[in-house]
Amino acid sequence: xxxxxxxxxxxxxxxxxxxxxxxxxxxxxxxxxxxxxxxxxxxxxxxxxxxxxxxxxxxxxxxxxxxxxxxxxxxxxxxxxxxxxxxxxxxxxxxxxxxxxxxxxxxxxxxxxxxxxxxxxxxxxxxxxxxxxxxxxxxxxxxxxxxxxxxxxxxxxxxxxxxxxxxxxxxxxxxxxxxxxxxxxxxxxxxxxxxxxxxxxxxxxxxxxxxxxxxxxxxxxxxxxxxxxxxxxxxxxxxxxxxxxxxxxxxxxxxxxxxxxxxxxxxxxxxxxxxxxxxxxxxxxxxxxxxxxxxxxxxxxxxxxxxxxxxxxxxxxxxxxxxxxxxxxxxxxxxxxxxxxxxxxxxxxxxxxxxxxxxxxxxxxxxxxxxxxxxxxxxxxxxxxxxxxxxxxxxxxxxxxxxxxxxx
Amino acid sequence: xxxxxxxxxxxxxxxxxxxxxxxxxxxxxxxxxxxxxxxxxxxxxxxxxxxxxxxxxxxxxxxxxxxxxxxxxxxxxxxxxxxxxxxxxxxxxxxxxxxxxxxxxxxxxxxxxxxxxxxxxxxxxxxxxxxxxxxxxxxxxxxxxxxxxxxxxxxxxxxxxxxxxxxxxxxxxxxxxxxxxxxxxxxxxxxxxxxxxxxxxxxxxxxxxxxxxxxxxxxxxxxxxxxxxxxxxxxxxxxxxxxxxxxxxxxxxxxxxxxxxxxxxxxxxxxxxxxxxxxxxxxxxxxxxxxxxxxxxxxxxxxxxxxxxxxxxxxxxxxxxxxxxxxxxxxxxxxxxxxxxxxxxxxxxxxxxxxxxxxxxxxxxxxxxxxxxxxxxxxxxxxxxxxxxxxxxxxxxxxxxxxxxxxx
Numbered sequence: 001x002x003x004x005x006x007x008x009x010x011x012x013x014x015x016x017x018x019x020x021x022x023x024x025x026x027x028x029x030x031x032x033x034x035x036x037x038x039x040x041x042x043x044x045x046x047x048x049x050x051x052x053x054x055x056x057x058x059x060x061x062x063x064x065x066x067x068x069x070x071x072x073x074x075x076x077x078x079x080x081x082x083x084x085x086x087x088x089x090x091x092x093x094x095x096x097x098x099x100x101x102x103x104x105x106x107x108x109x110x111x112x113x114x115x116x117x118x119x120x121x122x123x124x125x126x127x128x129x130x131x132x133x134x135x136x137x138x139x140x141x142x143x144x145x146x147x148x149x150x151x152x153x154x155x156x157x158x159x160x161x162x163x164x165x166x167x168x169x170x171x172x173x174x175x176x177x178x179x180x181x182x183x184x185x186x187x188x189x190x191x192x193x194x195x196x197x198x199x200x201x202x203x204x205x206x207x208x209x210x211x212x213x214x215x216x217x218x219x220x221x222x223x224x225x226x227x228x229x230x231x232x233x234x235x236x237x238x239x240x241x242x243x244x245x246x247x248x249x250x251x252x253x254x255x256x257x258x259x260x261x262x263x264x265x266x267x268x269x270x271x272x273x274x275x276x277x278x279x280x281x282x283x284x285x286x287x288x289x290x291x292x293x294x295x296x297x298x299x300x301x302x303x304x305x306x307x308x309x310x311x312x313x314x315x316x317x318x319x320x321x322x323x324x325x326x327x328x329x330x331x332x333x334x335x336x337x338x339x340x341x342x343x344x345x346x347x348x349x350x351x352x353x354x355x356x357x358x359x360x361x362x363x364x365x366x367x368x369x370x371x372x373x374x375x376x377x378x379x380x381x382x383x384x385x386x387x388x389x390x391x392x393x394x395x396x397x398x399x400x401x402x403x404x405x406x407x408x
Numbered sequence: 409x410x411x412x413x414x415x416x417x418x419x420x421x422x423x424x425x426x427x428x429x430x431x432x433x434x435x436x437x438x439x440x441x442x443x444x445x446x447x448x449x450x451x452x453x454x455x456x457x458x459x460x461x462x463x464x465x466x467x468x469x470x471x472x473x474x475x476x477x478x479x480x481x482x483x484x485x486x487x488x489x490x491x492x493x494x495x496x497x498x499x500x501x502x503x504x505x506x507x508x509x510x511x512x513x514x515x516x517x518x519x520x521x522x523x524x525x526x527x528x529x530x531x532x533x534x535x536x537x538x539x540x541x542x543x544x545x546x547x548x549x550x551x552x553x554x555x556x557x558x559x560x561x562x563x564x565x566x567x568x569x570x571x572x573x574x575x576x577x578x579x580x581x582x583x584x585x586x587x588x589x590x591x592x593x594x595x596x597x598x599x600x601x602x603x604x605x606x607x608x609x610x611x612x613x614x615x616x617x618x619x620x621x622x623x624x625x626x627x628x629x630x631x632x633x634x635x636x637x638x639x640x641x642x643x644x645x646x647x648x649x650x651x652x653x654x655x656x657x658x659x660x661x662x663x664x665x666x667x668x669x670x671x672x673x674x675x676x677x678x679x680x681x682x683x684x685x686x687x688x689x690x691x692x693x694x695x696x697x698x699x700x701x702x703x704x705x706x707x708x709x710x711x712x713x714x715x716x717x718x719x720x721x722x723x724x725x726x727x728x729x730x731x732x733x734x735x736x737x738x739x740x741x742x743x744x745x746x747x748x749x750x751x752x753x754x755x756x757x758x759x760x761x762x763x764x765x766x767x768x769x770x771x772x773x774x775x776x777x778x779x780x781x782x783x784x785x786x787x788x789x790x791x792x793x794x795x796x797x798x799x800x801x802x803x804x805x806x807x808x809x810x811x812x813x814x815x816x
C-alpha cells in the first residue's frame with residue numbers, strides 16, 4: 001500500500017463530466033490498495049472569470065481581497081469532486097487551504113508555503129477517507145486567505161506529498177508527459193519516460209509549460225517523486241521526474257529542445273568596463289519589478305564592453321525607457337534592443353560528460369543560415385537567441401541533429 | 409457616532425454597478441460619523457447556479473460539501489465590495505464566516521449561530537476600517553464550513569448587531585419597507601413607518617417575505633433595533649421594527665393583511681375524541697419532515713371530532729398518503745383535503761385592546777360571498793382559510809375595511 005498525492009489541473013476538472021471521470025480514476029487508485037490525497041485547481045476558466053469580475057470593480061484589484069475572491073474557484077472544485085466520490089459510495093472529505101491548514105507568508109497573490117498541518121489529514125487517511133484539498137491557496141498566520149500564484153496547485157500537491165511523506169506525487173494534466181520538444185512544432189517529438197529534476201527545471205523555465213518551476217524546485221528540495229500524467233488517458237505511465245541520472249540517461253546525451261518567444265533583448269554598447277557596472281545597469285531594472293532572464297557580457301577591450309540581457313516582451317518598452325538615463329549616467333555609447341527574438345535551448349544532463357554538444361548545435365544552425373545573436377550556457381543547457389522567424393526551423397533541426405526523434 | 413450594521417441582499421449586490429452603489433451608500437453612512445459593519449449575500453442567482461452545478465454531480469448533494477461550495481457565493485461578494493470601498497479611498501477589510509469567527513452548530517445547510525468572536529471586528533473598527541462580512545455562513549467547532557439556510561444573511565446581520573451591541577441593524581432589500589399588504593394586490597397599500605416585532609413575526613411567517621422570520625426572532629431576543637430599507641432609493645427611512653407598542657400603534661388597530669397560497673388543507677373526519685389522538689395523527693407527518701402550519705380541532709360530540717391542519721402544497725400528496733393508514737388505524741371515518749386554498753391573515757397588536765376585529769373581518773368576507781373554511785387566531789392575528797380564487801378579493805376588502813389605505 002502506497003500513499004499517493006494526485007493533482008488535477010483546471011482542464012481535468014473543467015466540467016461535471018470530467019470531475020466524475022477524475023473521481024473514477026481516484027476510485028481505481030484506492031481500489032488498488034492505495035491511500036489517496038487529491039489536490040485540485042479551479043475549473044478551467046473560473047479564475048479568469050473571477051479576475052475579470054474584480055477588475056470591473058477595481059482596475060488594480062486589492063491583493064488581499066483578490067485572494068479572498070479567487071480562492072473560491074478551488075473551493076468549488078473540492079466540494080464537487082468530494083460529491084462525485086461520495087456518489088461512488090466512497091468516503092471523501094474536502095478541505096480548503098485554511099482548513100488543512102496550509103500556512104503561508106502574507107505575500108498576497110504570490111504567497112509561499114511555510115508549513116502544513118498534516119495531522120488532520122493523517123487521521124482522515126487512517127479512517128479510510130479520500131482527502132480532497134484545494135490547491136493554490138493557504139492562509140497566513142493572521143488567518144488571512146492567501147494564494148500561491150498561477151500554477152500554485154502543483155506546488156500545493158508537492159508540498160502535501162512532502163509533508164505526508166507520500167510515495168509519489170502524480171500531476172495530472174492535459175498532456176501525457178514531458179516531451180523532447182513541443183509536438184506542435186516537431187511531430188516526431190517523443191515522450192520521455194524519465195527526466196532528471198535539473199533537466200526539468202531547465203525545460204520548465206524555458207517554456208515547456210508542463211509543470212510550474214516552483215513545484216519542481218520544491219519536489220527536488222524535499223525529494224518528492226514526481227510524475228506527470230494525462231488525465232484524459234486511461235493507461236500510460238507519463239514521465240517520472242527522477243533525482244539521479246540513471247544508466248539510460250547517460251546514453252541519451254540530450255533530453256529535449258525548449259524554446260521561448262516571450263522575450264526581448266536589450267544591449268548597452270560601449271559600457272565602461274569597471275566593477276559595479278552590472279549592478280548600475282540592472283539595479284534600476286530590478287527596482288521596476290522587471291524580471292531579467294539571460295545576461296551576457298563578453299570580455300571588454302579598450303576599457304569598454306557590451307552588456308546584453310533579455311526581459312519579458314511586456315516589459316521591453318518600460319525597460320528601454322528606464323535604461324536611457326542610466327546609459328547616459330554611466331557614459332555608455334548607446335542602448336539597443338529588439339523584441340523579434342526567440343530563445344532556443346538544448347537541455348540534457350548528458351552534456352556534462354559529452355563534449356561537442358555546443359559545436360554540433362552551432363554547426364546545425366549555421367547549416368540552415370540561422371544567425372546566433374546571443375549565447376548563454378549552464379552545466380546542462382545551451383541557450384541561443386535567434387531571430388524569431390527561425391525559431392520553429394531551429395527547434396526542428398536541433399531535435400533531429402541530437403537524435404531525439406529516435407527511440408533511445 | 410453610532411455603530412450601524414448594514415445588510416445587503418443578493419439583488420442589491422447583483423452586479424458590479426450595484427456593488428459600487430452600495431459602496432457609495434456605505435461611504436455616506438461613514439462620512440456622517442458612523443462606524444459601519446456590512447453583511448452581504450451572494451450576488452443574485454449565484455447560489456442557485458452553484459446548487460445546479462452540485463446537482464450535476466450528485467442528485468442529492470452531500471450537505472457538508474454543498475456548504476463548502478455555496479459559501480463561496482458570499483465570499484466573492486465580500487471581496488468585491490471591499491475592493492469597491494478601497495477604490496473610494498476608504499479603509500475596508502473582508503471576512504468570511506470562518507474568519508470572523510461565527511461559530512455554529514454542525515447542522516449543514518441549516519446551521520444555527522452559537523457564538524460570534526467580535527474582538528477582531530472591534531479592533532478593526534477602532535482602526536477606522538469598514539468591515540465587510542460574508543452573510544449566511546459560519547463554521548462549526550471542528551472548523552467545518554456551515555451555512556445558515558436561505559435568507560441566513562439577515563440572521564448574520566442581526567447576530568453581528570447583537571454581538572457588537574450595534575445601535576441599529578439596517579436590512580437593505582429591493583422593497584422600501586414593510587407594507588400593509590402586497591401592493592401588487594392592493595395598489596393602496598401603504599408603507600408602515602413602524603411595526604412591532606410580534607406583528608413582524610406574524611407578517612413574515614404569513615408570506616410578506618421582507619425579512620427572514622429567524623432574523624426577526626433573533627432581533628427580538630437580543631433587542632436589536634431592526635430597520636428595513638430599499639437599497640435602490642437614495643432617501644427614505646424604511647420601516648423600523650420596534651419593541652414597544654407606541655401611542656400611534658394603539659390607534660392603528662390593524663397593521664396589515666398577510667396572505668399565503670402555498671398551503672393545502674387536510675381534514676380527518678370522525679376521529680375518536682380521546683387523549684393522544686392529535687399526536688397519533690401528527691406524529692407520522694412530523695416524522696416525514698413535513699411542516700405543519702395551522703391546526704384546528706373543534707369541540708367534539710358523540711365521542712367523535714374532526715381534525716384539520718395545513719401543510720405546504722409540495723407536501724400535500726405525501727401527507728395524504730401517510731395519513732390513510734393512520735386514519736384506518738385510529739378508526740377515523742375519512743381523510744379529506746384540498747390544495748386550492750389560500751390563507752389570509754389580519755395582523756395587529758391593537759387587536760389585543762380592541763374588540764370586534766373578528767366580527768368586522770367575518771362580516772366583510774360574508775358581504776362578498778366568501779366562505780370561510782377554517783379559522784385560527786392568536787393574540788395579534790386572525791387567520792382564515794378560503795377558496796384560493798377569492799384570495800385577492802379578500803385581501804382587498806379587508807385592507808379597506810380596516811382603513812389601511814388611509815394615512816393614520
